[in-house]
Amino acid sequence: MKNNYFGTLSDETLNSLVDNELEIAERSELLAHLQTDQDSKQRACEVNYLKDRVKTAYSNIPHAAQNDTPAKWSVYNKVASVFFAFVLIGLTYIGLNSNIQNTAAQRIVVLDPDGRGQQFSQQNSEEMRVVFHVSNSTRLNADELLDDIESLLQQSIQNHQKVRVEVVAHAAGLDLLRERLSTQKPRIAAMSRQYPELTFVACMNTIARIKREQGVEVKLISDAVATLSGVAHVVMRQQQGWLYIQV
Amino acid sequence: MVHVKFPSAFKGAFNNKLELHRADLYRVAWSWCHDTVLAEDLVQETYAKALKNRSQLKEISKLKPWLMRILANLHVDYLRSKQLTEPYEDVHQITENNPDSIASRDESVQIVRDAIAQLNDTHRKIITLVDITEFTYAEVAEILEIPVGTVMSRLSRARDHLKKILNDIDNPKEKLSSSPNILRRVK
Numbered sequence: 001m002k003n004n005y006f007g008t009l010s011d012e013t014l015n016s017l018v019d020n021e022l023e024i025a026e027r028s029e030l031l032a033h034l035q036t037d038q039d040s041k042q043r044a045c046e047v048n049y050l051k052d053r054v055k056t057a058y059s060n061i062p063h064a065a066q067n068d069t070p071a072k073w074s075v076y077n078k079v080a081s082v083f084f085a086f087v088l089i090g091l092t093y094i095g096l097n098s099n100i101q102n103t104a105a106q107r108i109v110v111l112d113p114d115g116r117g118q119q120f121s122q123q124n125s126e127e128m129r130v131v132f133h134v135s136n137s138t139r140l141n142a143d144e145l146l147d148d149i150e151s152l153l154q155q156s157i158q159n160h161q162k163v164r165v166e167v168v169a170h171a172a173g174l175d176l177l178r179e180r181l182s183t184q185k186p187r188i189a190a191m192s193r194q195y196p197e198l199t200f201v202a203c204m205n206t207i208a209r210i211k212r213e214q215g216v217e218v219k220l221i222s223d224a225v226a227t228l229s230g231v232a233h234v235v236m237r238q239q240q241g242w243l244y245i246q247v
Numbered sequence: 248m249v250h251v252k253f254p255s256a257f258k259g260a261f262n263n264k265l266e267l268h269r270a271d272l273y274r275v276a277w278s279w280c281h282d283t284v285l286a287e288d289l290v291q292e293t294y295a296k297a298l299k300n301r302s303q304l305k306e307i308s309k310l311k312p313w314l315m316r317i318l319a320n321l322h323v324d325y326l327r328s329k330q331l332t333e334p335y336e337d338v339h340q341i342t343e344n345n346p347d348s349i350a351s352r353d354e355s356v357q358i359v360r361d362a363i364a365q366l367n368d369t370h371r372k373i374i375t376l377v378d379i380t381e382f383t384y385a386e387v388a389e390i391l392e393i394p395v396g397t398v399m400s401r402l403s404r405a406r407d408h409l410k411k412i413l414n415d416i417d418n419p420k421e422k423l424s425s426s427p428n429i430l431r432r433v434k
Contacts, residue, residue: 011403019377021384050406050413054378057359061277063287 009033009040011047017228018047024225031204031226041208048228127162129242133234134173136247142176142184145247146191153195163197166237170203170230173247174210177202179219192223203230261301265294268311271380272318278375279322281364289325293318309389312382316390319372326368362412370405377402 009030016022017030034041132149149165156163167176175181177200182188191198204226207218220226227233238244272293276286296317297304304313363371376387384402388395 011407012399015399015402015406016384019384046410047406050410051378053355053359053413054363054374054409057356057363058274058278058375058379061274062283063273 009037009043011043014040014044014047017044018051028225031228034204035207041204044228045205048232052232127164128156129164129237129240130166130245131234131237131242132165132167132245132247133230134167134169134176134247135171135230137172137175142182146184146187149198150191150195153198164199165195165197166199166201166242168201168203168227168230168234168237169224170206174202174206174218176200177220177224179221182221185221188221188223200224201230201233202226203233205229205231261307264307264310265297265314268314269294271311272314275315275375275380276318276322278363278379279368279371281360285325289318289321292321296321312386312389315376315380315382315386316392319390322372323368358413358416362409362416365412366405366408369401370408373398373401374405374409 013030017027020027022030034044130152132145134145145167149167153163153165155161169175169177176184177188179185188200192200200221200223202220202224205228207220207226210216210218234244269290272290273286276289277283280286280289293314297314300317304310363374366374372391373387376382376390377384382390384395384398388398391398393401
């Protein structure tokens with residue numbers, strides 16, 4: 001890939017990267033450059049960290065109405081909330097059972113691989129957006145994962161349902177997207193060509209850590225794009241309403 | 248607090264879409280003033296103005312930046328009306344003593360809010376619009392009525408300033424030791 005970036009990058013350029021202001025090609029090029037420019041990479045990570053801190057600081061803020069509410073009404077409100085929650089759950093249960101065929105395409109059951117439970121996620125927007133979070137290579141059956149993703153994409157296309165899928169790999173899960181270690185290179189390449197709605201995303205923090213701890217220069221498969229922090233990316237997607245599936 | 252009663256003629260899709268943005272408007276307003284009552288007032292006034300001037304909105308897809316621009320202008324009006332006679336820190340200090348607000352935040356969150364409060368209004372607005380509501384640079388340019396290039400340079404300076412303030416808060420000893428004017432008691 002041609003590299004248009006030289007020397008120390010400007011703050012404006014790094015801000016644009018962190019704020020997702022760049023086109024995909026430009027972003028990939030810049031991320032590739034950062035692998036060889038440690039100073040700029042460090043600065044980009046600092047900006048990313050600063051942005052996360054600001055966002056977190058204002059995610060839960062006080063409301064004037066809360067301060068004005070008398071205590072006894074708070075108790076009544078809680079009782080009423082519990083009552084309505086039970087009614088809602090009951091209606092939802094009846095609705096799901098009576099219209100299971102109709103609603104199947106609009107919901108996805110998220111199964112936790114550790115068996116800790118399952119949850120229903122309702123899709124509100126027209127586009128179904130799913131992020132698969134791959135963080136463990138020992139438990140990962142890559143074949144099965146790609147089968148599931150392909151089924152999801154095929155079914156969505158058949159149903160004329162708009163869909164976007166991201167596979168975010170970090171920690172040991174990065175093996176899936178490593179040039180030397182991935183057992184799925186041909187299939188990932190084929191799926192990337194066939195489904196433009198599908199993106200494979202690699203975590204740059206993990207790449208940097210592997211280099212620091214093992215002295216190994218990680219090379220990604222050509223179909224992967226990189227993000228500064230895999231975890232931050234997954235969290236951002238969840239905040240944006242994406243369906244989250246841990247692999 | 249000003250309570251807006253929506254005229255029946257305006258009820259419908261426009262109002263529904265307005266309500267979708269209330270939480271974000273309040274969050275941004277609060278991040279600018281750190282005062283629950285003032286933030287509520289600003290949001291209510293924003294809605295009143297939006298309803299009054301709804302014909303000025305050309306595309307419904309630009310509703311959120313449009314609302315945010317009204318909010319930003321109202322906040323500037325507020326600051327002007329106070330003629331900066333009441334330093335921001337004073338308002339901030341009053342809200343800090345609210346037990347509800349203290350209970351709802353941890354130390355790290357408080358540090359960032361304190362640092363944001365120390366920024367000037369220009370820097371505070373640009374950082375909060377980009378980081379909290381995740382507006383694009385183009386949208387922020389539209390909201391603040393400045394060129395995109397100015398958004399980028401201001402954001403850069405604002406983040407640099409915020410980083411320095413946070414560094415001073417996170418590492419108070421460094422600041423103390425580097426200050427030549429601090430008197431210390433010697434035993």
